[in-house]
Amino acid sequence: MQVKTLLLAGGALLGSAAAASASGFQVYLGGQKNNGMGGVGVGLALDQAAMYYNPGALAMVRQNGVTLGANASFARVSFRSENGGPQRDLQSTTTTPFGFYAAFGPKEGKFKAGVAVYTPAGSKLVYADGWEGRASLTQIDLKSIYVQPTLSYAITPTLSLGAGLTILAYGSVNLQRAVQLPSSTGLIELDGKTKTRFGVNAGLFFKPSDKLSVGVKYSSKIDATVEDGEGDVRLTNVTSANGGSGTFNGRFTATKFGATIPLPATAAIGVGVMPTEKLTVGFDVVWTEWSAYQSLDFRFSGNAGLPNTDPNAPGVIGGNTTSTSKRAYENALCFRLGAQYKTTDKLTLRVGAALDQTPVKQGFVTAETPDNDRIIGTAGLSFEANEHFGVDASYQFIHILKRSQSTADLLDNGTTDRVAGTYSTFIHLPGLGFHYNF
Amino acid sequence: MNLNFNRTAPAAFALLALLAGCKPDLADDFKSSAGSADFSRYIAVGNSLTAGYSDNGLYLEGQLNSYPSMLATQFKAVGGGEFVQPLFDASQASGSGFLTITGFTATGTPQINPELKDASGNYIAVNSFGPGRALLSPTLPLLARSTAAGNQNLGVPGIRVADVTVADYGKLTPSSNAVNFNPYFERLLPNAASSTTYQQYVQQQVAAVNPTFFTNWLGNNDVLGYAGSGGQFPLTPVAEFDTKYSAMTDVLTSGGAKGMVATIPNVTSLPVFTTVSAAAAAAGVQARAVPDANKAALTAGLQLTAAQAATIRFGLFIRTGAGVTREIAPTDLILLPAASLIGSQATPTSTPLGFGVVISGLAPAQAAGLAAAAPPSPLPNSAILDGAEVTAAQTRTSELNAVIKANALRKGLAVFDAQTYFDGVARNGVVTNGVNNTVAFVSGNLFSLDGVHPTPRGYAVVASEMIKSINAYYNASIPGLDPTSFRGVKFP
Numbered sequence: 001m002q003v004k005t006l007l008l009a010g011g012a013l014l015g016s017a018a019a020a021s022a023s024g025f026q027v028y029l030g031g032q033k034n035n036g037m038g039g040v041g042v043g044l045a046l047d048q049a050a051m052y053y054n055p056g057a058l059a060m061v062r063q064n065g066v067t068l069g070a071n072a073s074f075a076r077v078s079f080r081s082e083n084g085g086p087q088r089d090l091q092s093t094t095t096t097p098f099g100f101y102a103a104f105g106p107k108e109g110k111f112k113a114g115v116a117v118y119t120p121a122g123s124k125l126v127y128a129d130g131w132e133g134r135a136s137l138t139q140i141d142l143k144s145i146y147v148q149p150t151l152s153y154a155i156t157p158t159l160s161l162g163a164g165l166t167i168l169a170y171g172s173v174n175l176q177r178a179v180q181l182p183s184s185t186g187l188i189e190l191d192g193k194t195k196t197r198f199g200v201n202a203g204l205f206f207k208p209s210d211k212l213s214v215g216v217k218y219s220s221k222i223d224a225t226v227e228d229g230e231g232d233v234r235l236t237n238v239t240s241a242n243g244g245s246g247t248f249n250g251r252f253t254a255t256k257f258g259a260t261i262p263l264p265a266t267a268a269i270g271v272g273v274m275p276t277e278k279l280t281v282g283f284d285v286v287w288t289e290w291s292a293y294q295s296l297d298f299r300f301s302g303n304a305g306l307p308n309t310d311p312n313a314p315g316v317i318g319g320n321t322t323s324t325s326k327r328a329y330e331n332a333l334c335f336r337l338g339a340q341y342k343t344t345d346k347l348t349l350r351v352g353a354a355l356d357q358t359p360v361k362q363g364f365v366t367a368e369t370p371d372n373d374r375i376i377g378t379a380g381l382s383f384e385a386n387e388h389f390g391v392d393a394s395y396q397f398i399h400i401l402k403r404s405q406s407t408a409d410l411l412d413n414g415t416t417d418r419v420a421g422t423y424s425t426f427i428h429l430p431g432l433g434f435h436y437n438f
Numbered sequence: 439m440n441l442n443f444n445r446t447a448p449a450a451f452a453l454l455a456l457l458a459g460c461k462p463d464l465a466d467d468f469k470s471s472a473g474s475a476d477f478s479r480y481i482a483v484g485n486s487l488t489a490g491y492s493d494n495g496l497y498l499e500g501q502l503n504s505y506p507s508m509l510a511t512q513f514k515a516v517g518g519g520e521f522v523q524p525l526f527d528a529s530q531a532s533g534s535g536f537l538t539i540t541g542f543t544a545t546g547t548p549q550i551n552p553e554l555k556d557a558s559g560n561y562i563a564v565n566s567f568g569p570g571r572a573l574l575s576p577t578l579p580l581l582a583r584s585t586a587a588g589n590q591n592l593g594v595p596g597i598r599v600a601d602v603t604v605a606d607y608g609k610l611t612p613s614s615n616a617v618n619f620n621p622y623f624e625r626l627l628p629n630a631a632s633s634t635t636y637q638q639y640v641q642q643q644v645a646a647v648n649p650t651f652f653t654n655w656l657g658n659n660d661v662l663g664y665a666g667s668g669g670q671f672p673l674t675p676v677a678e679f680d681t682k683y684s685a686m687t688d689v690l691t692s693g694g695a696k697g698m699v700a701t702i703p704n705v706t707s708l709p710v711f712t713t714v715s716a717a718a719a720a721a722g723v724q725a726r727a728v729p730d731a732n733k734a735a736l737t738a739g740l741q742l743t744a745a746q747a748a749t750i751r752f753g754l755f756i757r758t759g760a761g762v763t764r765e766i767a768p769t770d771l772i773l774l775p776a777a778s779l780i781g782s783q784a785t786p787t788s789t790p791l792g793f794g795v796v797i798s799g800l801a802p803a804q805a806a807g808l809a810a811a812a813p814p815s816p817l818p819n820s821a822i823l824d825g826a827e828v829t830a831a832q833t834r835t836s837e838l839n840a841v842i843k844a845n846a847l848r849k850g851l852a853v854f855d856a857q858t859y860f861d862g863v864a865r866n867g868v869v870t871n872g873v874n875n876t877v878a879f880v881s882g883n884l885f886s887l888d889g890v891h892p893t894p895r896g897y898a899v900v901a902s903e904m905i906k907s908i909n910a911y912y913n914a915s916i917p918g919l920d921p922t923s924f925r926g927v928k929f930p
Contacts, residue, residue, distance in 0.1 A: 076461035081871075083902070083918025084468035084515075089461055132920050135872040180873045182883055182926035247542065247929050308546075402462070416869035424462035 023332050023356045024290055025123040025142055025369055026264075027097050032069040032392035032433030036380015037338025038352020039396075040282030042270025043215040045205065047435060048101035051116040051150045053284075054217040054270065055162030056203030058103055058112045058152035069392060069433025070098035075425060077125060077370055081132045082406055082420035088131040095124045099433075103150070110155075116148040116164065121224075121263050127367065133419035134178040137367035138187070144194075144224060144263060145170040148201060163202040168194060171224040173231075173261065175368070179238050179318075181248060186238035188317065190257055190298065192231025194224045213272040221265040221292055228258030229301045233317065239306050254315030255302030262292040277342075282352075284336040290329035290359030298323045325366070325417050329359040338378065350380035350394070363409030370423035372403035380431075392433040400425035470515040473914030475696045476650040477513040480521060481590050482506035483640055483690065484655035484700075486891060487900075488593025489622065490523075494552075494888035495536030496595055496622065498526045503894035506591050506653065508901035508919060513651075515917050523591040524584030524626055534581060534622075537887040539880075539930055548880055550887050581625040590647055592640055595622045598659040599682045599838075600674040602636040609633045637682075641689050652690045652697035653904070655856075656683065657842060661835050662890070665705040668773060668820040669759040669827035673834045680841045687845045698852040698908050701839040705831050706771070707864035710889030711823060713879040714772040716754075719780060720765070723754040723793060732795075732812075739811055740804045742797065749798040754780065755814035756792070758824040763816045765796065769825035774879070774889045776821030789815035852911030854904045868899060870921040875899065883926030894924040 031049025034041040041053030045060035048067045077090035103114025126139040147169040152162030171194030179186040203217035233256060239249045270284035299322050302315045314321050338352025356374040365371060380394035402424040410416045482488050482504075489496055490504025501507070501523055510521030526533045538553040597620060601607060606614070608623035609632055623636060634642070660674035690697060705711050728750050737747045753765040766772075772780075780792040794814020797804075823831065839857055846853045860877075862868075863884070867876035875896075876882035879889055884896035892900060898921035905916050 078462040078464050080464040080467050081918070081920070082468075083905075084470060084915065085917050085920065087464050130923070132871045132922070135922060180922055181929070182881075183928040184925075250546070402464070402467075404467070410869075417872050419871045422464055422467045424464055426460065426462055 023288060023334065023374065024264075024293070024329065024359050024371060025121050026288060027119050027122050028286070028334075029071050029097050029396075029429070029431065030099055030118060031067060031101070032099075032380065032394045032431050033340070033350065033382060034338075035069075035071070035394035035396055035429070035431050036350030036352065036378055036392075037282060037340055038354045038376065038378050039336045040270060040272075040284045040338040040352065042203070042217050042268040042284045042286075043205075043213050043272040044270065044280065044282045045207075045213070048103040048114060049099060049116075051101055051103065051114055051148060051162075051164060051201075052099065052118055054203035054205055054215040054268070055150045055152055055164045055201055056160055056217065057205035057213075057215055058114060058150060058162050059105070059110065059154040059160035060205055060207060061103065061112065063437040064104045065102070065435055065437035067099070067101040067392075067433060067435040069100075069431055070096050071394075071396075071429050071431035072096055074428040075125065076427070077127075077423060077425045079127075079131060079133070079367075079370070080422045082404075082422075085132070088128045091126040091128060093124050093126050095122065097122060110153055112152045112162075114150045114152075116146070116150060117169075118146055118148075120144055120146050120166075123368065125368065125370075132421065133367045134185075135180050136418050137175065137177050139174075139176045140368040141172070141174040142261070142368075143170065143172045144168060150201070158207050160205045161203065162205075163200060166199040166201045166219065166222060168197040168199075168222045168224060168263070170194075173224075173226060173259070179235075179252075181238065184237065187236040188238065188252075189234040189236075190231055190259075191234065192226035192257065192259070194226055195230075197222045197225065211274050213274075215270045215272075216268070217270075218267045219265060221289065222263045223260050224263055225260045226258050228299050229256045231257040231259065233257050233300065233302070239304070249306040250309045250316075251319040252317055253303050253306060253309050253313065254300035254317050254321075255304050256300070256315065257317075258299045258301070259297060261296065264292045265289040279339065279341050281339045282337070284334075286334040286336065288332050288334070288359065291331050293327045293329040293359070295327050296325045326364065326413070326415050327366075328361055328364055328413075330361060332357040332359040340380075346384050348382040350378070350382075352378040354378075361413075363405050363413040364415055365403055365405050365423065366418050370400065370403070370425055372401045372423070374398050374400050388436055388438055390435050390437075392431075392435060394429075394431040394433075396427075396429040396431070398425075398427040398429065400427070468917065469915060470917055471915040472516040473909070473912040475908070475912040475914055477516050477518040477916075479519055479590075479647055479649045479651070480506070480510055480513055481643060481647050481649035481652045481690075481695075482509075482592060483652060483686070484593045485597045485659050486593065486595035487658065488591065488653075488655055489595050490591075490593070490897070491595045492886040492888075492891045492893060492897075493536040493538065494886075494891075495532075495534045496526075497533030497536050498528065498531040499894075500533075500536070501525050501591075503897055503924060504591060504593065505897045505901040505904065506593070508898060509653065509904060510590075512901070512905060512916050512919060516914060521590050522586050522588050524586050524589050526582070530582055538928065539887065541930060581621050583625050583627070583629075588646055589626060589643060590649075592626070592643055594620060594626065594636065596620055596659060597623065597636060597656070598663060598674055599656050599679050599686070600660055602640075602656075602682050602686060605635055606633045607636055608639075637686060637689060640686065644689060644693060644695075648693055649690075649695045652695050653700070654686065654690060654697065655700035655854075656686065657702045657838050660838060661702055661705065661831050664834075665711065665823055665827070665831045666773070666890070668818070668822050669824070669830070670820055673830065674838070676834070676837045676841065679838050683841055684845055684848075687849055687851075691849050691851075696851065696912065698854055698904060698911070699842050699846050700854040700904070701842050701857045702835050703856045703860035704835055704864075705823070706828065707860040707877060708890050709877050709879040709882070709885045710774045711771040712864070712877070713774050713889060714777040716766050716770045716772055717768050719772055719777070719792075720754040723752050723780065726752050726793075728752055728795065736795065736797070736808070736812065740797075740800075740807045742804070746797055746799050746804075749796075751796050753794050753796040753814075754792050755794040755816040756822045756824065757816040757819045758822070759819055759827050761819075763794075763814060765794070766817075766822075767825055769828060771823040771828055772817070773821055773823065776817060779817060779821055789813075791815050792817045852907045854900075854907040856900075859903055863899075870895075870899065870902075873922045875921075875926070880927050887927060893926045895921055895926045898924040
């Protein structure tokens with residue numbers, strides 16, 4: 001299958017995740033089977049979604065086939081200011097992170113080649129009108145799609161390796177926040193698409209017996225970059241085309257921006273245990289190199305040529321040509337545990353749980369990622385209609401634990417561009433997928 | 439296994455909808471509580487800050503955004519009742535008149551002009567002011583009387599603690615003047631015959647309202663009267679302040695009310711004293727070249743050496759409170775309204791105001807000759823708070839604040855230490871929910887166009903800090919407010 005067609009398929013769905021399903025703005029929803037099992041997969045070779053979890057395991061997936069799945073993400077973020085006041089709830093948004101995997105290889109051969117299309121990161125949040133943090137964020141929509149051609153080779157019947165080329169085929173960011181002028185409020189919207197970027201994804205899979213399998217996997221960082229001058233700056237009720245009332249024109253002249261958000265490298269190790277033919281248990285530890293995300297910097301350019309401004313001056317927003325906001329993320333670990341039980345030839349049931357450590361330090365919590373440690377519970381099932389076709393369903397519940405930061409925390413860390421208060425988030429992630437094997 | 443999709447699907451969707459609707463509940467994260475205080479009936483005593491004075495005037499929008507009004511709104515979450523203010527009618531919304539930005543110069547400097555009239559050109563809350571604000575009919579009150587019964591905001595712009603026992607303070611008599619009569623107090627009194635002192639008025643209102651909680655932010659004008667006049671108006675003596683402030687505290691606590699007192703901010707944290715930098719103004723004057731003809735005349739007349747002549751320059755001169763004329767020093771403060779005086783000339787040939795000639799290394803006889811030949815034209819004492827006066831104001835501020843804190847200790851009252859707080863804001867600004875605010879004039883959001891009184895945003899910041907003080911002292915949990923939702927300086 002051509003990469004181009006896959007892109008079109010991706011474009012139709014335009015996936016992203018509401019309040020990302022793993023730490024930070026990571027989305028860890030590779031395959032529907034794995035989703036039901038707490039997200040394990042590095043030490044397993046369940047299906048073609050192995051390309052996401054561990055490309056090394058792909059050669060061990062017995063059948064050729066196609067797997068397609070999508071999730072609906074319902075996030076419920078609540079915020080309460082440090083000083084009390086009303087609870088602010090996120091406006092309901094629904095997004096659809098997805099995964100598509102197709103892999104083929106010669107029958108009984110040692111090779112498997114495939115292509116994966118999935119959403120590695122994303123976030124969509126729309127805060128309630130009038131919420132305290134509106135000057136830092138009113139809404140965010142971050143989307144990304146990776147396309148990953150993959151090759152896997154079984155060196156011996158027990159050891160296989162694989163590698164993929166991760167292509168950031170689509171990425172977009174849309175950030176909106178209020179601009180608090182002395183006696184009025186405006187809105188600024190930053191909207192941009194990222195350049196195509198490349199990375200690698202590689203893994204090793206070892207299955208010494210029918211009862212045990214082990215895997216390791218690494219994915220490199222890709223910088224999702226909106227090139228300088230490529231992103232659009234849109235202002236509402238801030239500047240004026242009418243010179244007489246364009247009091248703030250000189251402080252908001254930029255029309256374009258550039259920025260970079262890292263999609264961090266991950267490394268994972270996983271173990272699979274198959275005590276009986278019907279039961280499979282997986283345990284993964286995933287390490288994410290979040291330290292790549294130290295600050296969110298915007299570089300402004302262009303000049304709107306508004307009245308009362310110098311048309312030759314560099315473009316500014318709020319009087320500055322750049323803006324920077326501290327993130328100072330720390331590397332984080334995630335522990336995932338899951339099991340599946342084949343009740344009949346037709347029906348497989350799954351259950352799992354995960355503990356996901358936050359990369360966000362105390363005092364650095366931002367509205368666009370109201371992050372904390374997460375506890376995740378999952379369930380899922382597969383129903384095989386016939387020997388080729390089956391349906392996979394999963395459900396994940398994620399609770400981003402309650403997190404409070406005080407004004408003192410913000411002052412201590414120089415992070416007063418965000419608000420003091422308490423966040424708590426529930427995310428419901430039902431998912432549905434189909435697989436066709438031949 | 440037999441999955442009946444038709445039967446299970448609706449149930450599954452209903453379950454999903456239920457789960458999706460469920461959201462985290464943070465109700466327990468801040469539980470409002472009155473702590474050991476009772477906020478059911480609140481009364482506010484103070485001066486212009488308490489009245490909601492802003493932009494050099496008292497007008498309806500300012501009154502509605504007074505800090506006592508904001509506090510009363512927040513008190514409602516912990517059992518607070520209604521709060522009656524002596525509001526101007528909507529038809530008299532401009533109140534005493536106020537300053538507003540009417541436009542900008544080509545270089546972006548705001549043009550600030552008084553807003554005194556309504557749309558039909560009338561002085562609205564002022565019964566009998568004529569143009570220039572001269573009193574036309576001495577028998578009528580200066581400002582429309584408030585008819586609000588059970589007034590709970592007793593703030594009177596301009597009042598000092600020294601004034602609280604002055605008789606006829608709100609009664610216009612032939613001997614009334616700016617010191618012993620206050621039109622803002624007059625408008626709170628029921629009729630022209632009222633000769634009550636402010637303290638007696640507070641006593642009456644305490645009896646009428648029977649407050650359970652009060653705030654007292656008096657004292658600012660006991661220092662500001664001095665500082666704002668460039669040191670010409672006296673500072674209130676500490677002993678007199680102590681006597682009168684203590685008596686006021688006794689009146690307010692007589693019914694067992696708990697309360698909060700606030701201290702006096704340093705004048706150096708107010709934009710009216712800090713906007714015009716002495717160093718920058720001096721540099722501006724020094725940058726002006728002394729005309730060659732004058733240089734030649736001085737060189738000849740004073741028999742200057744070449745080295746002396748090379749140092750001839752202009753300097754910015756001031757008249758100090760001690761009557762000395764000297765060049766301005768970095769410790770001197772120039773009052774904001776005085777900025778326009780620098781360089782102004784009474785006649786086209788007179789020496790521009792503030793200008794004087796400076797020559798280094800003069801012998802005493804030469805210096806005397808210079809003083810005689812080219813006397814400087816100093817900025818008047820009223821335009822300058824000189825270094826010695828700044829020190830005097832700061833010392834007195836601290837002395838009076840000690841009295842305020844001692845009274846709080848004596849009666850067990852919360853203290854909002856405005857002196858410490860505003861010193862911090864003057865240094866670092868204050869960020870409210872991601873929005874920067876500073877004490878900078880016009881652009882800083884906190885201070886209104888008079889450079890002394892806060893904007894609604896500034897009052898909201900003050901109210902937030904007061905709530906923190908009250909919460910801490912009375913172990914209460916009064917919800918704070920979001921200062922960002924209040925405006926800074928109003929732009930046209």
